[in-house]
Amino acid sequence: MAKYIIRRLLWVIVLLFLVTLLTFVVFYLLPSADPATLRAGRQPSPALVAQIRHNLGLDKPWYTQYFNYMRALVLHFDFGYSYQSNVAVRTLIFSRLPATISLTVGAAVVWLISGIAVGIISAVRRRSKFDRAAMGSALVAISAPVFWLGLLSLFLFADDIGKIPIFPGAGSYVPLSQNPEKWFTSLIMPWFVLAASFAAIYARLLRANLIEVMSEDYIRTARAKGLTERRVIFHHGVRAAITPIVTAAGLDVGVLLGGAILTETVFNIPGVGRLAYDSILAGDLPMIQGTVLLGAFFIVIANLVVDVAYAFIDPRVRYS
């Protein structure tokens, strides 16, 4: 097991290396705004632009730039400096990370609890009114784009522009360390909006799995043993049906930690997703590199965590 994890971690490094290379190449090969011009202000003299270009190292060939970037990254864990603000990329990303983590983890709690509860009840009471209503709503939640759902909920419930002003609106995010209560209330709407489609997908996934599991032979055995129906459903049914949920949750959280761009933008939450969005608009290569790298890091780590977790959930899975 330990050997397996070490081998996987080495692959993580290779993968992240490839990601940086790819981002670099894409940035250089595809047309994008000239960072030096963007930085030079209004109506710059060509000399000034050239000067800035030289200072940022943009006049060197791309592979030299890439080499310099990687050297700083590997030797000093230095992600470079933002072309826009001159602030270290590492500092900026780490300052934005708590907001993204708050959003993602909170939303994950919401969608896991609601998705699992609805999935179980729907599977056990299949074709009941509850099941039909829940699966109908799930279809709506899956189909509704998150930005639309976000705007809709702002128009309905935000305390500045909403019809029923009960929750803080866009741009109200406060860090947890500053004011826990405001942090919580400001995130209620983003949590539910971000969780909606995930909850729906998880509910449907668990429902389908549990219905299948409940017709398995070992469920018949559990009943034949004289276990209570409650124990049959939870201890035997849900236990077996939940494995794909664990996989999906790991991967989804990994992806969102890299930045929930749409939700962060709609609710104006200063997270990594917003940072990535802004740096793409500004042609800020070091920032783009940093956010892409962070996103890729979370995704590959989430994959590894899921694979390792699987060995604990399903005893038939053993890595060697």
Next chain:
Amino acid sequence: MSTDATPLLDVTDLRVAFTTDDGIVHAVDGISYSVMPGTTLGIVGESGSGKSVTSLTTMGLTRGRSTSVSGTIMFEGRDLLTLPGEELRQIRGNEIAMIFQDPLSSLHPFYKVGAQLSETILAHRNDSKAAARDRSIDLLELVGIPDPHRRVDQYPHEFSGGMRQRAMIAMALANEPKLLIADEPTTALDVTVQAQILALIAELQGRLGMAVIIITHDLGVVAEIADEIAVMYAGRIVEHADTKRLFAAPEHPYTWGLLKSIPRLDTPRNEELVPIQGRPPSLINRPTGCHFHPRCPYVSEEHKRIDPKLEPVPSDPEHQVACLLPASVRAEIWRGLKAGRPAEELRRLAVPEAAAATAAAPWPPAEGSDA
């Protein structure tokens, strides 16, 4: 088939039907049988003959909105069909236990064998977890699993097929049931392991004094261990007798078909196995008259109209059969089959007009028996 003692299990006119999208499935259609304490009943039939549904209904495992059940299943004075769910749960796995066909899929893949055993014990007894674990180890030893202290902490996938079925048996025996229902307990196992499992069931039955219902499609399985045998076809019992009688003088054409389709070591190697023609009938649109008539080599026109009842054989009141053929003709045909003559040839014993199409002979045939 003594009637002086009270049966442990007494099934009367049991009917089970399922409503499906395709129509009503008449899985069990008016069957009656009883099991005396400490004896073994074999229920034999093809897939879809209703034998498994019968036992699952006994356990209350077919209850549901789309199921309709009638009749009675008396177990020690209680009707299992009308018993409230919670009382029935207390009987399941405790007084009546069941083992199934495929031991791998019947054991939960995520729990250790010992945990699954303990769970059965704790569902019915107020034991401590440690006591349940100790008993689990004892049970694994009882069913002949070597090194039970180590095996108790292993998962089902770490067991071989035979070991898994032994573990299933251990689980069934956990609360010392009065009745063990074994549904195709050897079908998924290697032939050599089959014999071991059957011997184990027989040995444990003797030691623990429980009654056993063994459900199988294989007459060979029940030949050794059953005291009496009920042959099921299309949801009904078509023949019921004690094992010796059934093998010595089977009365139903379906039973003959089953017997002729078993490979045997004591017959010449060049003797052909004779499969039963056709397929088991649909239980939604069942055949008219005798349900076996579409596959019966000895069918005549009236068999397609008249529905035979399970009745005692004239010469042997303890032997019941549901067949419209006259007893003398049946005896004649079985003698012919035993001598290795093909069913087509013997057909004219039952249906003379098939052989002599020229003249429609009256029924029953007067001189057809010595041809």
